[in-house]
Amino acid sequence: MLELQSIRLTQGEFTLSADCVIPLGSRVAVIGPSGAGKSTLLSLIGGFEEPDTGRLLWNEQDLTETLPHERPISHLFQDNNLFAHMTAAQNVGLGIRPNLRLSKAEQTRVSEALSAVGLAGMEARRPAELSGGQQSRVALARVLVQEKPLILLDEPFSALGPAMRGEMIGLAKEVSAKLGATMLMVTHDIADVDRFADLVIWIEDGRCLPPRDWAEMKADPPEGLKAYIGT
């Protein structure tokens, strides 16, 4: 499980505080108004921000001081998930070896991952030759070969249309199921949450509430969430 133990992070006027436990294998949606600290929370778990106080634990192992690539984490960012000058296969291959010197067997793994996300035979395409949805698929194929137990998604599909977004969230679920991974996704669309999450973390003004069952939370929403949804 992922534990955030009395974490505080101050950036100028803004302070993020979190103290919660995320169970293994769960799919967690992180929601809240813009500027509430959703992306900051993910940056912190990912290792791009360092907390002023508190500890971050993964299965009892302390991650607080480790570098991003040393953490058991795959990322999907809001944008720039693919290197524009590399082919789809190279972009996926980076998930196996950052220096891209891949063995034959590893190249086969890359091709298999691309097939698994529905891009069989598209190894040589560059991002500019792929549609937005296909680019997301390449990024998911990389998550697949990275085989990390924790996946962080920071609104990676927000530029896609509603139907395509639903499809990608379905694919992301498949990928996490295949890996048995825990998944956190930032979103601001309640439809996404319905499709994806079993647990929800509500963040408001930098305060991060412990994850709750989504059905339960909908039945008894915190004050801010009511205003956010507009019911």
Place this chain on the structure above:
Amino acid sequence: MARRVFAITLWPGLIAAALVVALTLGTLGAVALRAETFSALSHFDWLAVRFTVVQAFLSALLSVLFAIPAARALARRSFPGRGLLITLLGAPFILPTIVAILGLTAVFGKSGFVSVVLSWAGLEPISIYGFHGVVLAHVFFNLPLATRLLLQGWGAIPAERFRLASSLHFGPKDVFRHIELPMLRDIVPGAFTVILLICTTSFAVALTFGGGPKATTVELAIYEAFRYDFNLGKASLLALIQVLICALAVVLSLKFRVPQMGWGGLNRVVQRFDARTVPTRILDLFWIVVVSLFLLAPLLAIALRGAAGITDLPASVWQAALRSLITALGSAFFAILMSLALALSALRWRGLEVIGMSSIAASPLVMGTGLYIVLFAITDPADWALPITALVNAVMSMPFILRALGPALTGAERDYGRLSDSLGLTGLSRVRLVFLPRLRVPMGFSAGLAAALSMGDLGVITLFARPEAATLPLQIYRLMGSYRMDQAMGAALLLLGLSLTLFYIFDLWGKRSA
């Protein structure tokens, strides 16, 4: 706080920075230790100080003054060849000085085109040697620069402002007073000081067109103290004075916003409603023709007269060309390597970039003097003529290269920094897979620039080279000095061709897979 990811080691950048500091400040230290007291300066030397300042002021003033109507004409007229003319305005930057000097001689010299026309009219031929020749050459080099800087200023005025002016019934004079003058007030002081700085470190022009008590710059005086008297103490003292003049010019330029020279975005013609009258059309046509002729005539003269001489070049010229080519390639290699190391480290330490830029205020001749003093203590400096020339030229071109690489590098880091960090792309993998592909275009351009600048260098090499081991520009200067003008013109055409080809090949390499 945000975690700083130390993906790139600092030491290559630190080594490059140390090398730059050694060449700028270190050589200065060597010069200072060697310098005599001020009493060693003759009346002649003080005249050189005065001439340096006066000619630089006058050159900068004339360049900017002529650039104003020229840039305005280019800004508001659309005509065939406009893009080509604007590209040509960038050419003097990589044009070898000695080529321009020969071209100007062919047009304005005693047996040049203008003199021939004057003698038909029964008038005395003009001479290009002396004060006015130095200023003329400086205007030739810097009028295009000033024009491009001002053209950027015009381009930055929003088109809506001219529409508003038209709806308010502004005439050309009102437009000038309310729209163009405020822009000029913002840009002209910066452009003026930049050109002033460039002209204070002028050596090759003074070497060829100047000389004598009335037209010797401090840089030329350094060379003469060195070459004719071999008086290192006096050369060092003059070098310190040169640095002082440069420093004053830099301080002056810090007071103004110095415009940044871009390499694009000049192709927009703003629709102007106030400039449709016949007199303004004639005025603009006049300036476009005058500037084009002033720029093109010397180059055409080189092409025409050089074509005759190029078939008849002595072997020494070809050997010199080979030496120049090797030096230029070495210089481009040094320049790219050092700039890349600095720019990468500057992602973590901004200050390193400032060090790399510092040579913009340095004088290559002062660097050369310092290096000579240091090497003279150990070995025969002439053995090191080519490597030293390559190194000094590399450091001199670094400010321009850093300006080209910096934005591309910060852009790559902004777009891909997190992704690379999360994937563990560090060190050489990061450089090879993330940075270099993004830097290819500016790197090709920069390598071309560095190679062309070094190819045409006629500065440091004059201090170091043995007579039998000259580079091509130096060889041309010697041919000129012994009045073998046809051969000089032929060799100049060869030099021009080689410089442009080098630039073109590197630039093309950068753009090929972009």
